Amino acid sequence: MLNDEKTQVSNECADCPIRHRAVCARCESDELEQLEEIKYYRNFEAGQTIIWSGDRMDFVGSVVSGIATLTQTMEDGRTQMVGLLLPSDFVGRPGRDGSPYDVVATTDLVMCCFRKRPFEDMMSRTPHIAHRLLEMTLDELDAAREWMLVLGRKTAREKIASLLTIIARRDASLNLRPTHDALVFDLPLTREAMADYLGLTLETVSRQISALKRDGVIELEGKRHVTIPDFSRLLDEAGDDSDGGMLA
Amino acid sequence: MLNDEKTQVSNECADCPIRHRAVCARCESDELEQLEEIKYYRNFEAGQTIIWSGDRMDFVGSVVSGIATLTQTMEDGRTQMVGLLLPSDFVGRPGRDGSPYDVVATTDLVMCCFRKRPFEDMMSRTPHIAHRLLEMTLDELDAAREWMLVLGRKTAREKIASLLTIIARRDASLNLRPTHDALVFDLPLTREAMADYLGLTLETVSRQISALKRDGVIELEGKRHVTIPDFSRLLDEAGDDSDGGMLA
DNA sequence: TCGCGCGCTTGATCTGGGTCAAGGTTGACC
DNA sequence: GGTCAACCTTGACCCAGATCAAGCGCGCGA
Numbered sequence: 001m002l003n004d005e006k007t008q009v010s011n012e013c014a015d016c017p018i019r020h021r022a023v024c025a026r027c028e029s030d031e032l033e034q035l036e037e038i039k040y041y042r043n044f045e046a047g048q049t050i051i052w053s054g055d056r057m058d059f060v061g062s063v064v065s066g067i068a069t070l071t072q073t074m075e076d077g078r079t080q081m082v083g084l085l086l087p088s089d090f091v092g093r094p095g096r097d098g099s100p101y102d103v104v105a106t107t108d109l110v111m112c113c114f115r116k117r118p119f120e121d122m123m124s125r126t127p128h129i130a131h132r133l134l135e136m137t138l139d140e141l142d143a144a145r146e147w148m149l150v151l152g153r154k155t156a157r158e159k160i161a162s163l164l165t166i167i168a169r170r171d172a173s174l175n176l177r178p179t180h181d182a183l184v185f186d187l188p189l190t191r192e193a194m195a196d197y198l199g200l201t202l203e204t205v206s207r208q209i210s211a212l213k214r215d216g217v218i219e220l221e222g223k224r225h226v227t228i229p230d231f232s233r234l235l236d237e238a239g240d241d242s243d244g245g246m247l248a
Numbered sequence: 249m250l251n252d253e254k255t256q257v258s259n260e261c262a263d264c265p266i267r268h269r270a271v272c273a274r275c276e277s278d279e280l281e282q283l284e285e286i287k288y289y290r291n292f293e294a295g296q297t298i299i300w301s302g303d304r305m306d307f308v309g310s311v312v313s314g315i316a317t318l319t320q321t322m323e324d325g326r327t328q329m330v331g332l333l334l335p336s337d338f339v340g341r342p343g344r345d346g347s348p349y350d351v352v353a354t355t356d357l358v359m360c361c362f363r364k365r366p367f368e369d370m371m372s373r374t375p376h377i378a379h380r381l382l383e384m385t386l387d388e389l390d391a392a393r394e395w396m397l398v399l400g401r402k403t404a405r406e407k408i409a410s411l412l413t414i415i416a417r418r419d420a421s422l423n424l425r426p427t428h429d430a431l432v433f434d435l436p437l438t439r440e441a442m443a444d445y446l447g448l449t450l451e452t453v454s455r456q457i458s459a460l461k462r463d464g465v466i467e468l469e470g471k472r473h474v475t476i477p478d479f480s481r482l483l484d485e486a487g488d489d490s491d492g493g494m495l496a
Numbered sequence: 497t498c499g500c501g502c503g504c505t506t507g508a509t510c511t512g513g514g515t516c517a518a519g520g521t522t523g524a525c526c
Numbered sequence: 527g528g529t530c531a532a533c534c535t536t537g538a539c540c541c542a543g544a545t546c547a548a549g550c551g552c553g554c555g556a
Contacts, residue, residue, distance in 0.1 A: 072397045075489050080400040082393040093386060095379070100390055130378050131343070137385045138341060142348055144392035145330040149320045151399040152328040152447025156543065191504065199400030204543055206505055222552095223504065241323050404513065439534065452513055454535055471521085471534065 034122060038115040044068075044105040050091075051103040059113040060092030066109030067188040071102045071196065081197040082144070086170050086188075090136050094120055106193060151199045154239060159198040160208045161237035164218065168228055183228040212237070282370055286363040292316075292353040298339075299351040307361040308340030314357025315436040319350045319444065329445040330392070334418050334436075338384050342368055354441055399447045402487060407446040408456045409485035412466065416476055431476040460485070 041064075044050055050068060051057055063085050070083035082101060085091060091103065091111065123129050150162050171185040187194075191209075195202040212218045217237055219227040228234055289312075292298055298316060299305055311333050318331035330349060333339060339351065339359065371377045398410050419433040435442075439457075443450040460466045465485055467475040476482055 070393070072393070074397070074401065074487055076487075078401040080397040082396045095383060096386065101393070124375055124379070127372055127375065127378065130375065130382065131372070134378065134382050134385060135343060137382060137389060138344065141385060141389045141392060144389060144396065145318070145320070145349070148330045148392065148396060148399055149322070149328040151396055153322065153326040201544060202504080203506085203545080207543090210505075239322055239324075438532095449514060450534080451515080451536085455513090458535075 031122065031126060034118075035114065038118040040113055040115075042111045042113055044109040044111070046105060046107050046109075048105050048109075049102055050105055050109075050111070051099045053100060053102045054098055056097050057092060057099055058116050060090070060094055060116055060119055061111050061113035062090050063087050064110040064112050066105060066107045068103055068105050068109055069193065069197075071104060072100075073102070079196050080199065081193065082147075083140070084166075084189075084197065092116070094123060094133055106190075107188060156198075156200055156204050156208050157211065157237065158239045159200060160194070160205065160212060161217070161234055162240070163194060163198060164212075164226070164228070165234055165238050165240065168231065168234070183231055185226055187224045187226055279370065279374060282366070283362065286366040288361055288363075290359045290361055292357045292359070294353060294355050294357075296353050296357075297350055298353055298357075298359070299347045301348060301350045302346055304345050305340060305347055306364050308338070308342055308364055308367055309359050309361035310338050311335050312358040312360050314353060314355045316351055316353050316357055317441065317445075319352060320348075321350070327444050328447065329441065330395075331388070332414075332437075332445065340364070342371055342381055354437060404446075404448055404452050404456050405459065405485065406487045407448060408442070408453065408460060409465070409482055410488070411442060411446060412474070412476070413482055413486050413488065416479065416482070431479055433474055435472045435474055 042061075044066070053072070065087050068085040068091070069081050070085070071079055071081050073079045085103075093099070094116070123133065150159055154162060167188065168183045168185060172183060189197070191202045191205045194200075195205045198205065209218075209220070213220050216229070217233055219229065221227070290309075292314070301320070313335050316333040316339070317329050318333070319327055319329050321327045333351075341347070342364070371381065398407055402410060415436065416431045416433060420431060437445070439450045439453045442448075443453045446453065457466075457468070461468050464477070465481055467477065469475070
């Protein structure tokens with residue numbers, strides 16, 4: 001090929017970890033060059049809205065670093081977060097123009113974007129990209145439905161434990177950290193954002209976190225730095241019946 | 249083609265209303281013949297479980313008549329319905345083997361099925377089928393996320409009104425009934441099933457339905473037959489800011 | 497170094513919806 | 527037409543979590 005170095009980089013997907021790698025790994029080098037051509041980066045500051053509900057989206061992409069949330073708001077101001085985007089998560093709705101909810105960067109954030117039309121064209125020409133997108137959408141659907149159980153039937157304490165479980169899992173899989181040690185991570189969300197995700201108030205979130213700390217389920221250093229001494233204990237608290245592959 | 253009559257039937261899709269028609273309408277006649285070959289029907293009785301959570305699914309398909317629900321259950325018995333399948337809705341997860349939740353027929357039900365492996369083969373060969381599946385999965389994802397707002401942030405009264413809104417809309421679009429009249433339909437769910445969908449108890453569902461009746465938002469004949477004299481009133485009660493295209 | 501604001505914690509009180517309990521309705525089957 | 531079992535309604539009471547309110551602590555800019 002003309003450009004071995006570039007192809008190499010794309011195959012490794014150093015910039016777009018995980019999600020795109022699964023696509024790229026099966027791409028021919030000319031397809032990779034096409035992807036490179038329509039690819040660009042965008043930076044957002046903490047608190048900035050990436051897409052407003054109803055806005056036209058002219059790109060798809062994935063989070064490289066930082067955290068974003070998908071949020072729905074009622075006229076009277078009640079808000080519900082319907083998705084949490086961590087590094088490597090896909091953003092966008094191939095084949096659709098508008099976004100049905102706000103996408104907000106809750107930390108400084110870098111996105112790797114592809115222009116939408118050319119990406120859709122490529123998708124219709126390359127079945128394994130279309131297939132990968134269906135896979136990812138099914139994953140999101142599963143996650144959304146699991147969250148419906150959390151919102152509809154779990155107590156405040158179980159909700160907090162469920163959220164910590166998700167964040168811990170994502171963090172561990174991203175960092176490929178051995179799972180037999182205590183898990184350590186920083187909460188990427190404020191108490192208010194957690195409340196919006198869990199269908200609670202920020203006061204209840206704060207109280208339940210204090211309770212989990214008092215009961216030794218979690219340890220807290222400052223307001224954000226969390227240690228989970230016993231992950232299976234946390235899973236019990238979350239009311240989950242499976243460990244999602246975290247434990248041996 | 250060899251079999252004009254059969255092709256004609258498939259193009260009309262008399263048996264598999266709506267969802268498959270959108271696929272079939274763009275299929276070549278040889279593709280339609282292939283679909284016919286892997287197609288079969290299954291009947292279920294009210295209360296029968298179609299697929300148990302974790303079970304292997306060897307088909308995809310759609311509901312022809314009757315109602316099914318997607319349900320998740322915790323070990324202690326708390327259950328949350330995460331999806332409602334009305335006639336024309338798709339069932340199945342192309343590319344995946346197991347179901348993450350129970351699929352239960354809540355009325356007598358007929359399904360139109362396609363054997364899964366050959367369907368997946370066809371899918372990878374015919375881009376417009378793959379595309380249609382992505383569309384449908386995105387629709388389901390939108391519905392799931394909208395429901396997260398209902399579960400997380402709406403009051404019991406708003407939840408009931410939201411459910412009635414959805415059922416009324418679906419019923420009206422299926423029956424192509426003029427929408428300027430009062431809407432009339434039968435509730436396809438017991439009070440308990442509604443409670444499981446809404447994250448409530450059946451007593452609360454019953455009380456809120458009585459309240460909506462007392463306040464003239466709905467009229468009830470027997471326990472199931474509902475009349476909506478003023479749909480926009482119901483939308484207000486649901487806290488929705490859009491009418492989803494029901495009103496002019 | 498001070499103060500100021502944002503994010504967080506904690507307390508006191510209130511309330512929507514859950515829980516427990518007692519019937520009422522309807523329809524299928526003998 | 528009587529019985530029985532779902533399914534539904536309604537009442538009384540309770541409690542988890544919301545609401546209202548006060549204050550803490552840390553980081554940042556002046």
